[in-house]
Amino acid sequence: MGGQTDADVAIIGSGIIGTISAIDLQAAGYSVVVIEPNEPGAGTAAGSAGYLHDGEIFPVARPGLLAALPGMLLDPRGPLVVRPSYLPRFAGWGMRFLRAMRASTFARATAALASLNRDAVAELAAVANAAGADEFLVRRGGLKIVYDAHTLHELAAELSELEREGIAARALDEAEVHALEPALGANVAGAIFFPNSAHCTDPELFGRRLAERMEMNAHVVRARANAIVPQQDGSWIVKAAARGSTHEIPAKRVLVAAGYDSAALLRPLGYLAPVAAARGYHLMISDPGVALNHAMIFHEPHFAATPMNAGVRLAGTMEFALPDSPPDFRRAQMLFDLARRYIPGLRDGHATQWAGVRPSMPDSLPAMGAADRNRNLFYCFGHGHLGFTQAAVSARAMTQLISGASPFIDLTPFDLARFRS
Ligand SMILES: Cc1cc2nc3c(=O)[nH]c(=O)nc-3n(C[C@H](O)[C@H](O)[C@H](O)COP(=O)(O)OP(=O)(O)OC[C@H]3O[C@@H](n4cnc5c(N)ncnc54)[C@H](O)[C@@H]3O)c2cc1C
CATH class of the missing domain: 3.50.50.60 (FAD/NAD(P)-binding domain)
Structure with missing residues (x-):
């Protein structure tokens, strides 16, 4: 004792x-x-994408998601899966998640997330400074990349919401995206640039x-x-x-x-x-063959790529699973295939895999x-x-x-x- x-x-x-x-x-x-x-x-x-993303103010449960949900859940390579062993725990959380898709709940939650995000990067930078860790923060903005021209109208709606919530953001056309990130290929329709976002070059250190x-x-x-x-x-x-x-x-x-x-x-x-274990994966590629300048989220499907001191880290996917169940590292490998769609020169040289649990609330x-x-x-x-x-x-x-x-x-x-x- x-x-x-x-x-x-x-x-x-x-x-x-x-x-x-x-x-x-x-x-x-x-x-x-x-x-x-x-x-x-x-x-x-420590295993996260290290994207300090003030622009992510939209809850996962959003109006209109219901129609897409069954297809997503049934696709084993989709961005969101529920392991059968997790289903008994998932039921109650899932019901709350469905309720959170209501337009009024979504709007309230968006405003609440914005209230947190507005000063989030500046606050984190102040803590990093006090702890002598600012060498790991790069404050040059971040991106949200869109693949499909049809999805661009969603970005327009997001931009006006971001503006209303006081989050700095601006639309980039294809040429502007390529000027910022020459490693991105032809499969890019546009992007949002978030000047106040940042990234961490070594989350573990x-x-x-x-x-x-x-x-x-x-x-x-x-x-x-x-x-x-x-x-x-x-x-x-x-x-x-x-x-x-x-x-x-x-x-x-x-x-x-x-x-x-x-x-x-x-x-x-x-x-x-009601907190769920939403497991995510990363693939840390130490010899990626390309250089990225900013952290970025890809919109279809949702995953991130971040330039780090040790290479390029791809991170994402949501897998609802018991925290002590063995990870399915095919999901980490899957990130490479998804990323190649956007970054054609990417190699998977010397890649390591990681899995970790996001503590996730339904709203x-x-x-x-x-x-x-x-x-x-x-x-x-x-x-x-x-x-x-x-x-x-x-x-x-x-x-x-x-x-x-x-x-x-x-x-x-x-x-x-x-x-x-
Ligand atoms: C793949 C992936 C990518 C991500 N990318 C990003 C990103 O780019 N940007 C971003 O903002 N966020 C990102 N996140 C989310 C972010 O990493 C998490 O939200 C955050 O790390 C959660 O931190 P936490 O301290 O609440 O929980 P945890 O990191 O889970 O820490 C909880 C701690 O509590 C300890 N603990 C647990 N039980 C007990 C107990 N009974 N007694 C004592 N201690 C206990 C654990 O050991 C642990 O150290 C990502 C997550 C994942 C999985």
Whole structure:
């Protein structure tokens, strides 16, 4: 049994969200204990596309998706699949996902995502600067590329929505896209350029650098939290276990930032958090034979390519699967075939594969707030495909909430109470 001194805040999980939260809370004067069984700072973001994409303000569940959904789900090489073993867990989440396609819900969620994204890259850059990690951020904008001329009208609709939400974006024609990215081939109809987007050239080292900054002041307990126990005085004890040892960690407050596993930690306290394990894959090509200048999302189907120090990283696909089920690395390889459609000179020289879990909410909005039936219990998880982008902005809003100040972003849309009805 390991004994610890009372911290102001115990943070469960040290992925990108927990790590930046710890740095932010320390900067605000709080003592912090972090509970993490794995390498701190090395969660899903380490394998992500590293596209810090303020322009991604549209929830996955959108009006009109219903018609395309059956075809997508039945195509084993499609961008979205549900493994049969995951179906029992998926049913409830899937129903909420269908409900989130309503036009009114979609519009509210778009506005809420925009409120997070507007300052997201600037906030992340400030954290990177404080942690001595700005060498890994390239702030020269990002792209969304369209293959089919028929889809260009969708971009026009997106552009007016982006403008309304205060996200800088402009349309590029085919020639302008090729001027920015000569490696792209003829299969490009146009693009949106996001001048305030950015990318990370080494997400793994970036996370490590942040963790080093965090560990300068935080006490890290290398164990898995298994219970959060309220105390009569409003404080908490977090129970945790590692190989051969157990811990009872007392803290005045708890912040749950354990990604997908947050739901299991909150459930015994009566909080419903419908978070799904949406697995994604990457293919890291160290000898790609081409050079890219920006991070980019391809629209049909949705996947990303990012220039990194170690080569070109292709990342994407959504596979709903039990987190401990074996990855299907054909999906990582599939990314290469998809990318070749856009980047004809791409080679798959010295490629490595990776799979990781996006903690995904049915309405694409993260869960962020204060528990409403317990004092001193906070949560921040479920950022889906945007957790890297939104980590710093989320952490700052949460630090303000925890310190009793008014968060600079309205956190109401992100409250878990939205799932109670
Ligand atoms: C293929 C792919 C590409 C992506 N590309 C991008 C991108 O380009 N841009 C972007 O913004 N986002 C991207 N994302 C999404 C982003 O990576 C995630 O949203 C983000 O990393 C989630 O961070 P997190 O800290 O909430 O969760 P996690 O990374 O899952 O971290 C949670 C941490 O909690 C720990 N933990 C779990 N259970 C417990 C417990 N019981 N006790 C203690 N600790 C626990 C885990 O070990 C882990 O370290 C991508 C994701 C994938 C899969």
